Amino acid sequence: MLTGKTALVTGSTSGIGLGIAKALAGQGANIMLNGFGDVEGPKAEIASLGVKVGYHGADMTKPAEIEDMMKAAAARFGRVDVLVNNAGIQHVAKVEDFPPERWDAVIAINLSSAFHATRLALPAMKAANWGRIINVASVHGLVASTEKVAYVAAKHGIVGMTKVVALETATTGVTCNAICPGWVLTPLVQKQVDAKAAANGWSNEEATRRLLGEKEPSMQFTTPEELGELAVFFCSPAANNVRGVAWNMDGGWAAQ
Ligand code: NAD
Numbered sequence: 510m511l512t513g514k515t516a517l518v519t520g521s522t523s524g525i526g527l528g529i530a531k532a533l534a535g536q537g538a539n540i541m542l543n544g545f546g547d548v549e550g551p552k553a554e555i556a557s558l559g560v561k562v563g564y565h566g567a568d569m570t571k572p573a574e575i576e577d578m579m580k581a582a583a584a585r586f587g588r589v590d591v592l593v594n595n596a597g598i599q600h601v602a603k604v605e606d607f608p609p610e611r612w613d614a615v616i617a618i619n620l621s622s623a624f625h626a627t628r629l630a631l632p633a634m635k636a637a638n639w640g641r642i643i644n645v646a647s648v649h650g651l652v653a654s655t656e657k658v659a660y661v662a663a664k665h666g667i668v669g670m671t672k673v674v675a676l677e678t679a680t681t682g683v684t685c686n687a688i689c690p691g692w693v694l695t696p697l698v699q700k701q702v703d704a705k706a707a708a709n710g711w712s713n714e715e716a717t718r719r720l721l722g723e724k725e726p727s728m729q730f731t732t733p734e735e736l737g738e739l740a741v742f743f744c745s746p747a748a749n750n751v752r753g754v755a756w757n758m759d760g761g762w763a764a765q
Contacts, residue, residue, distance in 0.1 A: 510744065513542070515538060515541065515587070516540055517582050520595045521542045522545060523546060526645070528733020528737045529593050530737075533736055541581075542565075542632045543564070570622070572621075576629060584715050588633045588634075590634070592641070593645065595644045596618055597697070598697070600615055601656045615660055619664065620663040620667055627674060628687075631674075640678075643681070644684070648666045651672070657662070661716045678752075679752060684743070684748065688736060689757040690741065691760050691762040692725050693731050739758060
Protein backbone atom coordinates (compact mmCIF):
# COMPACT_ATOMS: atom_id res chain seq x y z
CA MET A 510 0.00 0.00 0.00
CA LEU A 511 2.86 2.44 0.72
CA THR A 512 5.39 1.26 -1.86
CA GLY A 513 7.28 4.26 -3.26
CA LYS A 514 6.31 6.42 -0.30
CA THR A 515 8.55 7.58 2.54
CA ALA A 516 7.75 7.72 6.24
CA LEU A 517 9.77 9.72 8.74
CA VAL A 518 9.18 8.54 12.31
CA THR A 519 10.71 10.62 15.10
CA GLY A 520 11.99 8.73 18.13
CA SER A 521 11.97 5.46 16.21
CA THR A 522 15.04 3.73 17.63
CA SER A 523 12.87 2.24 20.40
CA GLY A 524 9.37 1.38 21.59
CA ILE A 525 6.27 2.70 19.85
CA GLY A 526 8.16 4.63 17.15
CA LEU A 527 10.04 1.52 16.09
CA GLY A 528 6.79 -0.49 16.11
CA ILE A 529 5.10 2.07 13.85
CA ALA A 530 8.16 2.26 11.56
CA LYS A 531 8.11 -1.55 11.16
CA ALA A 532 4.38 -1.59 10.39
CA LEU A 533 4.77 1.15 7.73
CA ALA A 534 7.81 -0.63 6.27
CA GLY A 535 5.66 -3.79 6.16
CA GLN A 536 3.41 -1.84 3.77
CA GLY A 537 6.41 -0.98 1.57
CA ALA A 538 7.28 2.53 2.80
CA ASN A 539 10.91 3.60 2.89
CA ILE A 540 11.75 4.72 6.40
CA MET A 541 13.73 7.60 7.88
CA LEU A 542 14.57 6.72 11.46
CA ASN A 543 15.43 9.18 14.23
CA GLY A 544 16.27 8.87 17.91
CA PHE A 545 19.08 8.06 20.30
CA GLY A 546 20.74 4.83 21.50
CA ASP A 547 21.29 1.78 19.30
CA VAL A 548 20.72 2.73 15.66
CA GLU A 549 22.20 -0.25 13.80
CA GLY A 550 19.73 -2.78 15.32
CA PRO A 551 16.58 -0.82 14.30
CA LYS A 552 18.10 -0.05 10.87
CA ALA A 553 18.72 -3.76 10.26
CA GLU A 554 15.18 -4.68 11.41
CA ILE A 555 13.66 -2.22 8.93
CA ALA A 556 16.03 -3.19 6.09
CA SER A 557 15.08 -6.87 6.56
CA LEU A 558 11.54 -5.88 5.48
CA GLY A 559 12.91 -5.07 2.01
CA VAL A 560 12.63 -1.27 2.06
CA LYS A 561 15.23 1.50 2.07
CA VAL A 562 16.14 2.90 5.46
CA GLY A 563 17.86 6.14 6.44
CA TYR A 564 18.68 7.67 9.81
CA HIS A 565 19.09 11.21 11.14
CA GLY A 566 20.12 11.84 14.73
CA ALA A 567 18.37 15.21 15.17
CA ASP A 568 17.83 16.18 18.79
CA MET A 569 14.11 17.00 18.92
CA THR A 570 14.74 19.85 21.36
CA LYS A 571 16.60 21.73 18.60
CA PRO A 572 14.57 23.32 15.76
CA ALA A 573 17.69 23.77 13.57
CA GLU A 574 18.43 20.02 13.80
CA ILE A 575 14.79 19.17 12.99
CA GLU A 576 15.08 21.38 9.90
CA ASP A 577 18.28 19.59 8.92
CA MET A 578 16.56 16.20 9.36
CA MET A 579 13.63 17.21 7.13
CA LYS A 580 16.07 18.42 4.44
CA ALA A 581 18.10 15.20 4.73
CA ALA A 582 14.93 13.07 4.33
CA ALA A 583 13.89 15.03 1.22
CA ALA A 584 17.41 14.79 -0.22
CA ARG A 585 17.55 11.02 0.37
CA PHE A 586 14.01 10.02 -0.61
CA GLY A 587 12.56 12.98 -2.57
CA ARG A 588 9.77 13.77 -0.12
CA VAL A 589 8.30 12.84 3.27
CA ASP A 590 4.83 11.41 2.58
CA VAL A 591 4.08 10.15 6.09
CA LEU A 592 5.29 12.05 9.15
CA VAL A 593 4.91 10.34 12.51
CA ASN A 594 5.60 12.73 15.38
CA ASN A 595 6.42 10.21 18.08
CA ALA A 596 9.55 11.24 20.05
CA GLY A 597 8.68 11.76 23.68
CA ILE A 598 9.94 11.69 27.24
CA GLN A 599 8.32 11.62 30.66
CA HIS A 600 9.13 13.24 33.99
CA VAL A 601 7.18 12.50 37.15
CA ALA A 602 6.95 15.03 40.03
CA LYS A 603 4.37 17.18 41.79
CA VAL A 604 3.86 20.62 40.23
CA GLU A 605 5.70 22.47 42.99
CA ASP A 606 8.65 20.07 42.78
CA PHE A 607 8.75 19.90 38.96
CA PRO A 608 12.17 21.13 37.76
CA PRO A 609 11.62 23.99 35.26
CA GLU A 610 14.28 22.55 32.93
CA ARG A 611 12.35 19.24 32.81
CA TRP A 612 9.17 21.20 31.92
CA ASP A 613 11.07 22.88 29.06
CA ALA A 614 12.49 19.55 27.83
CA VAL A 615 9.14 17.72 27.89
CA ILE A 616 7.36 20.58 26.08
CA ALA A 617 10.19 20.83 23.52
CA ILE A 618 10.33 17.10 22.69
CA ASN A 619 6.68 16.08 23.14
CA LEU A 620 5.02 19.17 21.63
CA SER A 621 7.22 21.79 19.92
CA SER A 622 9.16 19.22 17.87
CA ALA A 623 5.88 18.07 16.29
CA PHE A 624 5.06 21.66 15.35
CA HIS A 625 8.45 22.13 13.70
CA ALA A 626 8.40 18.83 11.79
CA THR A 627 4.80 19.43 10.68
CA ARG A 628 5.36 22.98 9.44
CA LEU A 629 8.38 21.77 7.47
CA ALA A 630 6.63 18.70 6.01
CA LEU A 631 3.35 20.35 4.95
CA PRO A 632 4.44 22.31 1.83
CA ALA A 633 5.64 19.18 -0.04
CA MET A 634 2.61 17.15 1.12
CA LYS A 635 0.23 19.87 -0.05
CA ALA A 636 2.07 20.17 -3.39
CA ALA A 637 1.69 16.39 -3.90
CA ASN A 638 -1.91 16.53 -2.62
CA TRP A 639 -1.22 13.47 -0.45
CA GLY A 640 0.22 13.18 3.00
CA ARG A 641 -0.35 11.64 6.40
CA ILE A 642 0.63 13.31 9.66
CA ILE A 643 0.23 11.02 12.65
CA ASN A 644 0.86 12.46 16.08
CA VAL A 645 1.58 9.98 18.85
CA ALA A 646 -0.21 11.72 21.70
CA SER A 647 -1.40 9.66 24.67
CA VAL A 648 -4.48 8.94 26.73
CA HIS A 649 -2.91 11.83 28.67
CA GLY A 650 -3.98 14.02 25.74
CA LEU A 651 -7.57 13.26 26.81
CA VAL A 652 -7.43 12.90 30.60
CA ALA A 653 -4.94 13.84 33.32
CA SER A 654 -2.95 12.05 36.02
CA THR A 655 -1.14 13.52 38.99
CA GLU A 656 2.60 14.27 38.84
CA LYS A 657 2.71 14.53 35.04
CA VAL A 658 2.07 18.25 34.53
CA ALA A 659 4.40 18.80 31.57
CA TYR A 660 3.47 15.52 29.86
CA VAL A 661 -0.29 16.08 30.21
CA ALA A 662 0.04 19.71 29.03
CA ALA A 663 2.14 18.65 26.03
CA LYS A 664 -0.20 15.78 25.09
CA HIS A 665 -3.35 17.92 25.38
CA GLY A 666 -1.44 20.47 23.26
CA ILE A 667 -0.61 17.97 20.53
CA VAL A 668 -4.26 16.86 20.37
CA GLY A 669 -5.20 20.51 19.84
CA MET A 670 -2.50 20.95 17.21
CA THR A 671 -3.77 17.82 15.42
CA LYS A 672 -7.21 19.44 15.06
CA VAL A 673 -5.79 22.73 13.70
CA VAL A 674 -3.64 20.93 11.11
CA ALA A 675 -6.63 18.74 10.15
CA LEU A 676 -8.79 21.84 9.58
CA GLU A 677 -6.12 23.65 7.57
CA THR A 678 -5.69 20.59 5.30
CA ALA A 679 -9.36 19.55 5.23
CA THR A 680 -9.87 20.16 1.50
CA THR A 681 -6.59 18.48 0.51
CA GLY A 682 -5.28 14.92 0.32
CA VAL A 683 -3.30 15.52 3.50
CA THR A 684 -4.76 14.23 6.78
CA CYS A 685 -3.65 14.72 10.36
CA ASN A 686 -4.72 12.50 13.25
CA ALA A 687 -3.52 11.56 16.73
CA ILE A 688 -3.04 8.19 18.40
CA CYS A 689 -3.64 8.06 22.15
CA PRO A 690 -2.16 4.93 23.73
CA GLY A 691 -2.72 3.84 27.30
CA TRP A 692 0.14 1.90 28.95
CA VAL A 693 2.63 0.39 26.49
CA LEU A 694 5.51 -1.59 27.97
CA THR A 695 8.45 0.40 26.55
CA PRO A 696 11.55 1.77 28.32
CA LEU A 697 9.53 4.95 29.07
CA VAL A 698 7.02 2.93 31.13
CA GLN A 699 9.45 0.35 32.52
CA LYS A 700 11.15 3.27 34.33
CA GLN A 701 7.82 4.04 36.03
CA VAL A 702 7.35 0.36 36.96
CA ASP A 703 10.89 0.28 38.39
CA ALA A 704 10.24 3.45 40.43
CA LYS A 705 7.03 1.95 41.89
CA ALA A 706 8.78 -1.32 42.72
CA ALA A 707 11.68 0.48 44.43
CA ALA A 708 9.46 2.91 46.39
CA ASN A 709 7.17 0.16 47.73
CA GLY A 710 9.47 -2.86 47.94
CA TRP A 711 7.37 -4.69 45.29
CA SER A 712 8.54 -7.19 42.71
CA ASN A 713 8.49 -6.17 39.04
CA GLU A 714 5.33 -8.32 38.57
CA GLU A 715 3.53 -6.71 41.51
CA ALA A 716 4.49 -3.17 40.41
CA THR A 717 3.31 -3.95 36.85
CA ARG A 718 -0.02 -5.34 38.08
CA ARG A 719 -0.61 -2.27 40.28
CA LEU A 720 0.37 0.16 37.51
CA LEU A 721 -2.16 -1.45 35.12
CA GLY A 722 -4.76 -1.80 37.87
CA GLU A 723 -4.72 1.93 38.70
CA LYS A 724 -5.70 3.03 35.20
CA GLU A 725 -6.26 0.37 32.56
CA PRO A 726 -9.44 -1.74 32.97
CA SER A 727 -8.26 -4.36 30.44
CA MET A 728 -5.21 -5.07 32.68
CA GLN A 729 -3.26 -5.45 29.43
CA PHE A 730 -0.59 -3.35 27.80
CA THR A 731 -1.27 -1.97 24.32
CA THR A 732 1.57 -3.15 22.04
CA PRO A 733 3.72 -1.20 19.55
CA GLU A 734 2.50 -3.67 16.90
CA GLU A 735 -1.16 -2.77 17.57
CA LEU A 736 -0.32 0.93 17.40
CA GLY A 737 1.55 0.28 14.14
CA GLU A 738 -1.60 -1.24 12.64
CA LEU A 739 -3.59 1.87 13.63
CA ALA A 740 -0.99 4.03 11.87
CA VAL A 741 -1.32 1.79 8.79
CA PHE A 742 -5.09 2.33 8.86
CA PHE A 743 -4.61 6.13 8.98
CA CYS A 744 -2.43 5.77 5.84
CA SER A 745 -5.01 3.68 3.99
CA PRO A 746 -7.56 4.93 1.43
CA ALA A 747 -10.31 3.96 3.90
CA ALA A 748 -9.04 6.76 6.17
CA ASN A 749 -9.11 9.48 3.49
CA ASN A 750 -11.78 11.36 5.42
CA VAL A 751 -10.60 10.59 8.94
CA ARG A 752 -9.42 14.03 10.01
CA GLY A 753 -8.51 15.52 13.37
CA VAL A 754 -9.36 12.50 15.51
CA ALA A 755 -7.61 11.58 18.75
CA TRP A 756 -8.05 7.81 18.72
CA ASN A 757 -7.40 6.12 22.02
CA MET A 758 -6.10 2.55 22.20
CA ASP A 759 -6.05 2.36 25.96
CA GLY A 760 -7.81 -0.74 27.31
CA GLY A 761 -10.76 1.38 28.45
CA TRP A 762 -8.71 3.92 30.43
CA ALA A 763 -10.54 7.01 29.11
CA ALA A 764 -13.95 5.31 29.18
CA GLN A 765 -14.10 5.43 32.98
P1 NAD B 1 10.76 5.09 24.33
O1 NAD B 1 11.52 5.69 25.46
O2 NAD B 1 10.79 3.63 24.08
O3 NAD B 1 11.12 5.82 22.96
C1 NAD B 1 11.30 7.19 22.87
C2 NAD B 1 12.03 7.49 21.60
O4 NAD B 1 12.25 8.91 21.53
C3 NAD B 1 13.42 6.84 21.53
O5 NAD B 1 13.70 6.47 20.20
C4 NAD B 1 14.35 7.97 21.97
O6 NAD B 1 15.67 7.83 21.49
C5 NAD B 1 13.64 9.15 21.33
N1 NAD B 1 14.00 10.44 21.91
C6 NAD B 1 14.01 10.81 23.21
N2 NAD B 1 14.45 12.07 23.33
C7 NAD B 1 14.74 12.49 22.08
C8 NAD B 1 15.26 13.70 21.54
N3 NAD B 1 15.58 14.76 22.32
N4 NAD B 1 15.45 13.77 20.21
C9 NAD B 1 15.17 12.72 19.39
N5 NAD B 1 14.68 11.55 19.85
C10 NAD B 1 14.48 11.45 21.17
O7 NAD B 1 9.26 5.61 24.60
P2 NAD B 1 7.84 5.15 23.99
O8 NAD B 1 7.05 4.66 25.14
O9 NAD B 1 8.00 4.33 22.78
O10 NAD B 1 7.25 6.59 23.63
C11 NAD B 1 7.05 7.03 22.30
C12 NAD B 1 5.90 8.02 22.29
O11 NAD B 1 4.70 7.37 22.73
C13 NAD B 1 6.10 9.21 23.22
O12 NAD B 1 5.62 10.39 22.60
C14 NAD B 1 5.24 8.86 24.41
O13 NAD B 1 4.79 9.98 25.11
C15 NAD B 1 4.09 8.13 23.73
N6 NAD B 1 3.30 7.29 24.61
C16 NAD B 1 3.87 6.24 25.28
C17 NAD B 1 3.08 5.46 26.11
C18 NAD B 1 3.62 4.28 26.86
O14 NAD B 1 2.89 3.74 27.69
N7 NAD B 1 4.84 3.86 26.62
C19 NAD B 1 1.72 5.75 26.25
C20 NAD B 1 1.18 6.82 25.57
C21 NAD B 1 1.98 7.58 24.73
